[in-house]
Amino acid sequence: MNRADFGVIGLAVMGQNLVLNVEGRGFTVAVYNRTAERTQRFIKEHGIGKKIVPAYSLEEFVGTLSRPRKILLMVKAGAPTDAVLDQLFPLLNKGDIVMDGGNSHYEETERRLTSAEERGLCYLGVGVSGGESGALHGPSIMAGGKAEGYKEVEGILTKIAAQGPQGPCCAYFGPGSSGHYVKVIHNGIEYAIMEAIAEAYDLMKRGLGMTPDEMADVFEAWNAGELGGYLFEITERILRHPDSETGKALVESILDTAKQKGTGKWSTQSALDLGTPSPTVAMAVFARALSGLKEERVAAEKILPGPPGPVEQFPASHKAFVQDLHGAVTLTVLTAYAQGLRQLRDASVERGYNLDLAEAARVWMAGCIIRAKLLVPIEKAFREQPDLPLLLLAEPFLSLWKEHHPALRKVLIQAHEHGIPVPVMSSALDFVDGYRTGRLPANLLQAQRDFFGAHTYQRIDREGTFHTEWEEA
Ligand SMILES: NC(=O)c1ccc[n+]([C@@H]2O[C@H](COP(=O)([O-])OP(=O)(O)OC[C@H]3O[C@@H](n4cnc5c(N)ncnc54)[C@H](OP(=O)(O)O)[C@@H]3O)[C@@H](O)[C@H]2O)c1
Structure with missing residues (x-):
């Protein structure tokens, strides 16, 4: 036989x-x-x-x-x-x-x-x-x-x-379990990119009053450029898909709640266990959790006020805002990859996986949900510098950060001024701003912990562990 x-x-x-x-x-x-x-x-x-x-x-x-x-x-x-x-x-x-x-x-x-x-x-x-x-x-x-x-x-x-x-x-x-762990991080990154795209859609729809077809044109153009990838491609196709019942775009007839069980959630749970900062992926998980509170949100819409006036009136021209939005989404997507790969690096040490981060970027280039053109330079960056602490420190990503961070800031100001939630984009900027800040306010956190719990603290001017009787002072 x-x-x-x-x-x-x-x-x-x-x-x-x-x-x-x-x-x-x-x-x-x-x-x-x-x-x-x-x-x-x-x-x-x-x-x-x-x-x-x-x-x-x-x-x-x-x-x-x-x-x-x-x-x-x-x-x-x-x-x-x-x-x-x-x-x-x-x-x-x-x-x-x-x-x-x-x-x-x-x-x-x-x-x-x-x-x-x-x-x-x-x-x-x-x-x-x-x-x-x-x-x-x-x-x-x-x-x-x-x-x-x-x-x-x-x-x-x-x-x-x-x-x-x-x-x-x-x-x-x-x-x-290294293979399944890499898949978990893949899915965490997937959550963040999907949410970044959803936030861009919301800003164009509610901030600029754009139609699904107009937004599809934007995603088509982005997909043709350096941001190109499967999730952008399917977003364009989704926005163009008509609902046979209403004749309008089908996406507008779909309930606005998304599930957050499984691998995306595990990615954030693991980040918390490792103590590795992956807030952008975490915010994507929490954004889905918030979306699940549909009834509460509908009720709260009538109780909790936001900025006055109709939303569809961003002051910038459509063209200028969409251009800034492209920069904002580019940096958010890059930050999601950066955090995911950083988490792989930390997990590799903690769990003894001995991971090759360039290989992770390489196997994500085709076949999977987060496949994207950006993965080609991402792989190259980790081949050249396997111990790269954060993707954004290497070229061409450093230059992309320099070019686009003013746009990300402008987009977030508009979004916050008009009360449109952008949790993933905001967390990407906060993360990078935190990462590039030599002195964060954690000195005050150390002092607070020592005040209420005698947890001690370190000083910047000499070695050792110190405790202060704060009440006496
Ligand atoms: N769907 C996707 O896009 C996707 C992508 C990547 C990975 N995955 C993973 O791939 C796996 C398969 O996914 P899927 O979507 O094809 O199928 P699924 O719906 O997750 O699982 C259905 C399969 O599991 C079997 N099964 C369920 N309970 C069983 C039990 N107690 N004992 C024996 N067999 C049992 C079913 O057999 P019966 O026919 O007898 O019920 C059926 O063959 C899952 O782990 C999924 O998470 C899915």
Whole structure:
């Protein structure tokens, strides 16, 4: 019997498309799904004449795979992943490779990795980004875990990955949960860029009174320039999409609440644990949380006053404001990348990942949601200076900061004067202003802590730890 080269467990949208992608590269793929009907439907609709081998029990599935077995899990993250692994592990042999391609929490990956290694199995936490289309045509793949295990699957993973300007968007990041952690940070950056775009849309709509089509023209122009990337491209397309019921832009009929569960939230939770400043990503998570308070917001709109007068009246000309907005969004997007990569650097030290930040930028260049032209110079910056503390310190980003920070300030003044919330853009400016301030007011914080809690403080003029009896003074 000809055995399958690769196995996929989980035939929902991601699993199905990855199976077709792997098979399309010339491999025979065994497939299994908990619910047999889903497997039957998949084979009937997509599997006829293809090198896809359906299995209706895990025993049968395991039996069809060549050794060492290479198995990719694409099932719901959390308890479902454990449920599958509990059944799968006892059926495998030493050296078999199990890849979790789901959005698993990195701490869960660590636990599963330990349990797999106790059985002599190679476990890899594999972040996969790109949604349905990426899974089929080439996702961005961020792998971590046992290096020997990765070597066995590297050939297949690099073949199915998106092909970017710097090679296949697939990389091994290091031991443990490094792959899933890099995916978490990818999603944190994604949250921040999406919110920055949403804030730009709100400013153009409520500040300038622009129509969806006019705004689409702006995003189209931005996408054609240095800011170009998938999220700008889809924003243009969304703004042009009509609602078949109203004839107006569909986006204007969509409820204004967004969920903030999962990887974006984990990115901020981890930043808090590490004590690393990633406020721009955090504000994007909190902006979604605030959006969820729909009823309260509708009620508060009638109670809490803002600046007087109708909003659609920014004093600057449309053209001048949109030009400044471009600068503001450019710096906000760059700050999101800068914070995300800085968080990867801190997590790498804390969690022993030994991450290559240039590789992170490289695998994000194609296939994933945050793919963008800016990632090409970002990769170059980290190749040339792997220990770069913050992206904005390197060229061409330093020059972009110098060119655009007056525009970011102007946009924020307009937004604040007119009461239009811009949490992500504001936090980007506050972060960089804080980062470039040699003396922050934390001296007063130290004094306050020493006053009420005798927490002690350091001085700027001599070494040592000091305490003052503040009340006596
Ligand atoms: N959708 C995306 O764009 C995207 C992008 C990147 C990563 N991911 C991640 O990729 C994974 C798959 O995503 P998805 O959207 O294709 O599917 P999903 O909706 O997250 O999961 C559905 C799959 O999980 C299986 N499943 C659920 N509970 C199970 C259990 N207790 N035991 C065994 N199997 C169980 C389902 O089997 P049944 O058919 O039997 O219910 C089905 O195959 C997830 O971890 C997701 O977070 C998704």
